[in-house]
Amino acid sequence: MTDITAGGVSPPIRRVEFETAESKARLRRRYRSEARFKAYGIAALVVAAAFLFALLSSIVMRGIPGFFQHYLVADVLVDAAKIDPEGKGDAATLRAGDYTAVARAALAEAIPGVEGRQLKRELNGLLSSGAGDALREMVVADPSLVGQRVKAPLLLADEADVFLKTSGTKIRVISDTRGIATPSATTGEISILVGANDFADDVALVKAELKALADSIDETIARRKARGATVESLADLEREATELRRRHAAAATSERLDAKTASRLVAINGGLVKVKEMTPTLVKGEVIIPLKSTADAAPGTWEIRVYETPESNRNLNDRGLAFLEELKAKGLVESQFNFAFFTRGDSREAELAGIQGALVGSILTLLVTIGLCLPIGVLAAIYLEEFAPKNRITELIEININNLAAVPSIVFGLLGLAVFLNFFGMPRSAPLVGGLVLALLVLPTIIIASRAALKSVPPSIREAALGVGASKQQAVFHHVLPLAMPGIMTGTIIGMAHALGETAPLLMIGMIAFIVDVPSSLTQAATVLPVQIFLWSDLPEPAFKMKTAAAIIVLLAVLFLMNGLAIWLRKKFERRW
Amino acid sequence: MDMRPDPLIMMTTQAQAPTTTPTKVAAKNVNVYYGAKHALKDVSVDIPEKSVTAFIGPSGCGKSTFLRCINRMNDTVASCRVEGLIQIDGKDIYDPALDPVQLRARVGMVFQKPNPFPKSIYDNVAYGPRIHGLSKSKVELDQIVESSLRKASLWEEVKDRLNDSGTGLSGGQQQRLCIARTIAINPEIILMDEPCSALDPIATARIEELMEELRHNFTMIIVTHSMQQAARVSQRTAFFHLGILVETGSTSDIFTNPTDKRTQDYITGRFG
Numbered sequence: 001m002t003d004i005t006a007g008g009v010s011p012p013i014r015r016v017e018f019e020t021a022e023s024k025a026r027l028r029r030r031y032r033s034e035a036r037f038k039a040y041g042i043a044a045l046v047v048a049a050a051f052l053f054a055l056l057s058s059i060v061m062r063g064i065p066g067f068f069q070h071y072l073v074a075d076v077l078v079d080a081a082k083i084d085p086e087g088k089g090d091a092a093t094l095r096a097g098d099y100t101a102v103a104r105a106a107l108a109e110a111i112p113g114v115e116g117r118q119l120k121r122e123l124n125g126l127l128s129s130g131a132g133d134a135l136r137e138m139v140v141a142d143p144s145l146v147g148q149r150v151k152a153p154l155l156l157a158d159e160a161d162v163f164l165k166t167s168g169t170k171i172r173v174i175s176d177t178r179g180i181a182t183p184s185a186t187t188g189e190i191s192i193l194v195g196a197n198d199f200a201d202d203v204a205l206v207k208a209e210l211k212a213l214a215d216s217i218d219e220t221i222a223r224r225k226a227r228g229a230t231v232e233s234l235a236d237l238e239r240e241a242t243e244l245r246r247r248h249a250a251a252a253t254s255e256r257l258d259a260k261t262a263s264r265l266v267a268i269n270g271g272l273v274k275v276k277e278m279t280p281t282l283v284k285g286e287v288i289i290p291l292k293s294t295a296d297a298a299p300g301t302w303e304i305r306v307y308e309t310p311e312s313n314r315n316l317n318d319r320g321l322a323f324l325e326e327l328k329a330k331g332l333v334e335s336q337f338n339f340a341f342f343t344r345g346d347s348r349e350a351e352l353a354g355i356q357g358a359l360v361g362s363i364l365t366l367l368v369t370i371g372l373c374l375p376i377g378v379l380a381a382i383y384l385e386e387f388a389p390k391n392r393i394t395e396l397i398e399i400n401i402n403n404l405a406a407v408p409s410i411v412f413g414l415l416g417l418a419v420f421l422n423f424f425g426m427p428r429s430a431p432l433v434g435g436l437v438l439a440l441l442v443l444p445t446i447i448i449a450s451r452a453a454l455k456s457v458p459p460s461i462r463e464a465a466l467g468v469g470a471s472k473q474q475a476v477f478h479h480v481l482p483l484a485m486p487g488i489m490t491g492t493i494i495g496m497a498h499a500l501g502e503t504a505p506l507l508m509i510g511m512i513a514f515i516v517d518v519p520s521s522l523t524q525a526a527t528v529l530p531v532q533i534f535l536w537s538d539l540p541e542p543a544f545k546m547k548t549a550a551a552i553i554v555l556l557a558v559l560f561l562m563n564g565l566a567i568w569l570r571k572k573f574e575r576r577w
Numbered sequence: 578m579d580m581r582p583d584p585l586i587m588m589t590t591q592a593q594a595p596t597t598t599p600t601k602v603a604a605k606n607v608n609v610y611y612g613a614k615h616a617l618k619d620v621s622v623d624i625p626e627k628s629v630t631a632f633i634g635p636s637g638c639g640k641s642t643f644l645r646c647i648n649r650m651n652d653t654v655a656s657c658r659v660e661g662l663i664q665i666d667g668k669d670i671y672d673p674a675l676d677p678v679q680l681r682a683r684v685g686m687v688f689q690k691p692n693p694f695p696k697s698i699y700d701n702v703a704y705g706p707r708i709h710g711l712s713k714s715k716v717e718l719d720q721i722v723e724s725s726l727r728k729a730s731l732w733e734e735v736k737d738r739l740n741d742s743g744t745g746l747s748g749g750q751q752q753r754l755c756i757a758r759t760i761a762i763n764p765e766i767i768l769m770d771e772p773c774s775a776l777d778p779i780a781t782a783r784i785e786e787l788m789e790e791l792r793h794n795f796t797m798i799i800v801t802h803s804m805q806q807a808a809r810v811s812q813r814t815a816f817f818h819l820g821i822l823v824e825t826g827s828t829s830d831i832f833t834n835p836t837d838k839r840t841q842d843y844i845t846g847r848f849g
């Protein structure tokens with residue numbers, strides 16, 4: 001048995017040399033290639049880390065404002081006449097009270113004397129339609145507040161909120177005014193006569209602005225022409241540019257202000273006037289906040305405020321902005337953590353929209369998914385790995401499970417649509433169906449992970465169990481499965497995280513609807529977190545952009561949490577053998 | 578290091594098995610195939626009760642294969658096919674009516690590599706009695722665990738840490754734990770496949786002592802690559818070569834006076 005004799009020709013004997021030039025060159029080459037490989041690896045890591053950092057920091061920067069909300073924190077008179085006129089005092093009545101009216105009254109108190117329907121509407125528009133909600137909860141919790149004055153946070157509308165978060169325009173204040181200003185009235189359309197030519201600079205500025213605007217329109221026209229736009233389609237722009245140039249060229253010292261140029265307001269005698277037309281010494285405009293009197297204002301006691309961003313480029317118009325600035329100046333505006341973001345369903349009003357509906361929808365959907373996947377997946381894996389005979393059929397099944405794991409998720413959505421909705425007639429948009437579809441999607445992942453976990457249990461453990469007279473089933477359930485459990489749990493959690501982030505298949509079964517109510521059963525219409533993100537990201541309001549980023553942060557946090565749990569489980573139950 | 582009796586000296590004092598011992602395991606014309614490979618060819622052997630029988634032979638000759646036929650562990654290998662007759666106490670163990678799981682409770686097995694369950698020492702030993710319902714109460718189970726560990730001469734070392742993991746023991750201790758686990762279910766036969774191959778000489782000596790004690794109550798079959806070990810612990814020896822049972826007889830005969838040339842070559846170290 002040991003008669004191994006070297007047959008045939010024996011090769012020449014060469015040893016590894018250290019000193020020859022050739023061997024040194026080879027060594028240098030090897031070092032170089034190793035260094036190169038290491039450098040590539042580090043470069044790849046750095047690039048990946050940079051991208052990850054950029055992504056995360058961008059999401060966090062955009063998302064953080066989404067977790068906060070601006071409130072008007074005012075002294076609110078909880079007017080019994082508006083809330084409980086008959087003095088019943090029961091919870092239902094208190095809940096049904098008109099808190100919007102109460103909130104508006106508080107606002108009117110904060111900026112008194114605003115006249116005219118238009119202006120009042122603008123003022124009330126600063127408040128959200130749900131402004132009184134927090135107050136309602138306070139009053140319902142403590143009915144003795146009726147008739148009292150309380151400090152309550154009144155939710156601001158999303159335009160105001162976004163404006164405050166993004167500091168929507170630069171405000172230039174010219175306070176070193178030189179002339180005595182005399183307003184003609186305290187409300188309505190008024191004119192203000194100024195003793196010096198305080199507005200001369202501004203008129204020049206407006207003219208410059210008009211020219212710049214005309215130039216930029218010309219550029220646009222040139223660009224469009226280059227791209228082959230027809231002359232007719234550009235006629236409007238041409239006309240506009242011509243008009244702007246005419247205004248710029250006109251020698252007239254009177255200039256009308258419109259939404260395309262920076263807005264100018266005059267703060268005088270405790271009131272605020274929006275300038276509509278100005279000459280160096282006379283402005284005409286509309287009173288936004290009433291003046292206290294028509295008395296002459298000494299130089300330096302009145303000021304010009306310039307809102308640099310033209311009104312048409314802002315979400316908040318001049319009046320709203322003026323009111324908001326006034327409230328801010330009075331210290332009534334506060335930013336608070338937006339707990340309601342986690343306790344409300346979706347809404348058309350950005351400031352009222354929350355993710356609870358989507359979160360609950362996700363949880364319900366995942367419950368269905370895990371309830372189906374874990375038992376079916378693990379039992380299938382156990383059967384295939386431990387009991388199934390190794391033949392054509394099981395081989396075919398195995399190959400197909402691997403194939404299923406690679407099928408695009410939208411296909412599972414189509415399958416769900418065809419089978420669960422159309423054939424079985426299950427309700428659309430329901431977490432039940434979503435869970436079923438996602439179960440189909442992650443089942444292969446779980447089976448594959450579970451099989452790998454079972455396979456990694458050393459066969460000596462099975463033999464040991466069989467050796468003391470355990471049946472195969474006992475060996476598997478008493479020894480192999482507990483040892484494979486951490487691996488199975490890890491695979492399952494990763495599968496669930498995958499399911500949590502899945503959007504496409506859920507679109508197919510109608511989970512993309514706008515749903516306000518937080519679902520409370522498996523068959524109620526619901527949406528899930530990633531779909532909610534998708535829905536919000538499609539909306540034009542900037543407030544929803546922030547909400548989108550905030551919801552992404554929540555989704556990522558949940559995903560990180562799940563992955564962390566998986567790692568923790570693996571570390572905790574890792575066994576040596 | 579504590580001093581122990583030299584196993585070689587011990588062997589000289591041990592009684593040779595009387596030739597009248599009844600047969601426990603009888604194999605007649607056993608053929609084993611792994612798929613197309615013919616691993617065991619026409620093996621016939623009688624193994625006497627309450628003694629140690631050693632299987633020796635070069636690597637790959639089919640010792641483990643034959644051992645695994647006796648507790649039907651080969652059933653778990655899909656490609657394996659066993660032909661011929663193997664009887665324990667005169668009953669065919671490949672009878673379809675016989676449950677292989679129950680058979681394995683009667684024919685315990687200790688493996689080459691110590692393979693304790695990754696559970697506590699107590700649970701390792703208690704597992705067999707639990708699944709076979711051998712104890713009526715917790716107290717009884719405690720007694721079974723203690724006496725098994727004592728028989729495996731492990732009790733003194735682990736009595737204070739029965740709840741520690743069995744995988745935390747040293748290799749030799751693990752192997753004795755596996756033996757304790759096997760004898761906790763009181764099998765009639767204990768199969769050991771190279772039980773000392775992963776152990777140092779001292780641990781080996783302890784296991785060998787143990788075999789000597791256990792043979793009064795159990796029928797033992799061990800596979801070993803160590804000629805000295807076979808000589809020390811066994812009363813009978815069977816020599817396998819290329820799937821054939823070449824020669825079987827009392828250990829002293831095989832080692833001093835082998836009849837077959839191949840046996841002689843093997844035990845004198847001419848090949849292997």
Ligand SMILES: Nc1ncnc2c1ncn2[C@@H]1O[C@H](COP(=O)(O)OP(=O)(O)OP(=O)(O)O)[C@@H](O)[C@H]1O
Pocket residue numbers: 611614616634635636637638639640641642643654656
């Ligand atoms: N599961 C199996 N599948 C296929 N062939 C096998 C299998 N197990 C063993 N064999 C073959 O059967 C023959 C006998 O193997 P066996 O393990 O019984 O040898 P052995 O005498 O125990 O060797 P060793 O002393 O090295 O353990 C060998 O040729 C081996 O290749």
Ligand SMILES: [Mg+2]
Pocket residue numbers: 640641642770800
């Ligand atoms: Mg072997």
